[in-house]
Amino acid sequence: MKSRHKKLALIGGALAVVGIIAALVLNALNSNIALYISPTDVAAGKAPQGKVFRIGGLVKEGSLQRQADGVTIAFIVTDTDQDITVNYKGILPDLFKEGKGVVAQGKMVDNGTFSANEVLAKHDENYMPPEAAKAVGDAHERAAEKKAAAAASGAQPKASY
Incomplete structure (x- = not known):
């Protein structure tokens, strides 16, 4: 793999992890709202x-x-x-x-x-x-x-x- 492809894969993976964390946090907040x-x-x-x-x-x-x-x-x-x-x-x-x-x-x-x-x-x-x-x-x-x-x-x- 070229270094450019590695960087794009790393950025894509980081964005996916951030998205999953954000979804979990929002779900936890929504279930605790009274x-x-x-x-x-x-x-x-x-x-x-x-x-x-x-x-x-x-x-x-x-x-x-x-x-x-x-x-x-x-x-x-x-x-x-x-x-x-x-x-x-x-x-x-x-x-x-x-x-x-x-x-x-x-x-x-x-x-x-x-x-x-x-x-x-x-x-x-x-x-x-x-x-x-x-x-x-x-x-x-x-x-x-x-x-x-x-x-x-x-x-x-x-x-x-």
């Missing part, structure tokens, strides 16, 4: 079926239920517009409280509940994940629009508790 979806989007059917994603919002007051085994917990995550029941088996973070921000990672199960394998709580008094804050803000805007539409039509708005 999308964030709000409870309103989950209720609208926008959640991926059978795939891991994150759901976040506020832990609804009075919704925390502990099972007899002490490690199985059920609670409701809300964006003040929609509620999703979350089941989790494990130890909750110390900062986990009702009425506070939370992000849970897991999958939707057939009965419409979310089975979490990880629960993250806010880390200070003013923090809420940006996606969860946006979802709660959007839900408040929709509620205000409904209230304004009801007032404009002369109907009495429903009280929310």
